Amino acid sequence: xxKTTVRKREAAATRAAILAAARERFLRESYDSVGLxxxxxxxxxxxxxxxxxxxxxxxxxxxxxxxxxxxxxxxxPLTAAELPAYLAQLVVEDGDDHRQHRMEMFVIMLRSxxxxxxxQIIRDLVHLDVLGxxxxxxxxEHAELRANMLLAILMGIGVLRTIMRVxxxxxxxxxxxxxxxxxxxLFEAALSC
Amino acid sequence: xxKTTVRKREAAATRAAILAAARERFLRESYDSVGLxxxxxxxxxxxxxxxxxxxxxxxxxxxxxxxxxxxxxxxxPLTAAELPAYLAQLVVEDGDDHRQHRMEMFVIMLRSxxxxxxxQIIRDLVHLDVLGxxxxxxxxEHAELRANMLLAILMGIGVLRTIMRVxxxxxxxxxxxxxxxxxxxLFEAALSC
DNA sequence: GAAATAAATCAACAACTGTTGACTTGCTCG
DNA sequence: CGAGCAAGTCAACAGTTGTTGATTTATTTC
Numbered sequence: 001x002x003k004t005t006v007r008k009r010e011a012a013a014t015r016a017a018i019l020a021a022a023r024e025r026f027l028r029e030s031y032d033s034v035g036l037x038x039x040x041x042x043x044x045x046x047x048x049x050x051x052x053x054x055x056x057x058x059x060x061x062x063x064x065x066x067x068x069x070x071x072x073x074x075x076x077p078l079t080a081a082e083l084p085a086y087l088a089q090l091v092v093e094d095g096d097d098h099r100q101h102r103m104e105m106f107v108i109m110l111r112s113x114x115x116x117x118x119x120q121i122i123r124d125l126v127h128l129d130v131l132g133x134x135x136x137x138x139x140x141e142h143a144e145l146r147a148n149m150l151l152a153i154l155m156g157i158g159v160l161r162t163i164m165r166v167x168x169x170x171x172x173x174x175x176x177x178x179x180x181x182x183x184x185x186l187f188e189a190a191l192s193c
Numbered sequence: 194x195x196k197t198t199v200r201k202r203e204a205a206a207t208r209a210a211i212l213a214a215a216r217e218r219f220l221r222e223s224y225d226s227v228g229l230x231x232x233x234x235x236x237x238x239x240x241x242x243x244x245x246x247x248x249x250x251x252x253x254x255x256x257x258x259x260x261x262x263x264x265x266x267x268x269x270p271l272t273a274a275e276l277p278a279y280l281a282q283l284v285v286e287d288g289d290d291h292r293q294h295r296m297e298m299f300v301i302m303l304r305s306x307x308x309x310x311x312x313q314i315i316r317d318l319v320h321l322d323v324l325g326x327x328x329x330x331x332x333x334e335h336a337e338l339r340a341n342m343l344l345a346i347l348m349g350i351g352v353l354r355t356i357m358r359v360x361x362x363x364x365x366x367x368x369x370x371x372x373x374x375x376x377x378x379l380f381e382a383a384l385s386c
Numbered sequence: 387g388a389a390a391t392a393a394a395t396c397a398a399c400a401a402c403t404g405t406t407g408a409c410t411t412g413c414t415c416g
Numbered sequence: 417c418g419a420g421c422a423a424g425t426c427a428a429c430a431g432t433t434g435t436t437g438a439t440t441t442a443t444t445t446c
Binding site: 029030032033110111112113114115116117119122123126127131144145148149151152153154155156157159160163164165166168179182183185186189190193 | 312342347349
């Protein structure tokens, strides 16, 4: 048996379909309120396959965030001076797909961080892959506190927009540009005050 | 039967005990992950009493936030100039009980906002009792956007501290005072930039 | 074409969810 | 005292949750 081209009914494809459907659900609801049967229904597969492929719900969630994590949340080659403008663009969310994807990642983290099961996974991710890189970019003596402030603003805006459904950014292109300016200004303040 | 002193085995007291236990749980977990049996266990009562007194889980949650809401989230007599210092104190959380209680309210809101059942209750509360008063205090032409920015910072810090368990504020009194200064500065920036 | 094997399905499981009705306890009033 | 009634208990419900074993279906290899 030549193992390379096995996957007779495309196991990899269904695995990917489950992963995509799960990401979509976790983007809109919390870990606890999403049922495996809903995810399976969206993906067009049987529920049993999820536990089979991912070892269970927790394994599935862990893989969803692990996939997103690979395309680093905070892009490395970035100076402290570029940070405010970069984060402001991230927030307004009309950038390229990668950037949008990155903001969605924050939403997934926010939605499930209060679940006993998923919480630890999320917390580890935040410390290791967000706060660490951010502090490294900032690099000054108060780097840690400032990284916290930046992330707080980022998280807060994420909460308001997607979870609380506050629509400060749902205006005309002009209004959005104005918002971006103000947010950039806010991020600058967090770095220099 | 003189109705005034009825409550033979203190119905009001058990009701209060349930409410207190529920608040404590909702402060630490999400709406979906908290079970009525856990709450009943903490309060030392039978599970059945919860559905009996509050009409169900959703009714219980609605009453928990309604109680907190009474002592207004944003105290009314406050000028725009006083706002940054007030919010910074709120964040550092070593104020009086009322203030601490108010910050906890934000945590309850954050934890359960992603639940399909509890989400709408929370969203209504945010719009009506937080963003409204905030915008009114600010009062200038960009009041709405600025209220959003303030709340975003407030929410973001709440997320980081309690949900993500980032410990920027767990230092010495000196460090806490320094943090308070920086946050006040950040709130000022949100109002004036 | 037949055996072998991976992929997908089905049905059922045990555990838990919130909720309800019937029952028991304990207090108060006539 | 004993009737009445509120407060609390108990057990069970119908529904859902994640998960597992046996079974069927489709694909490949000899």
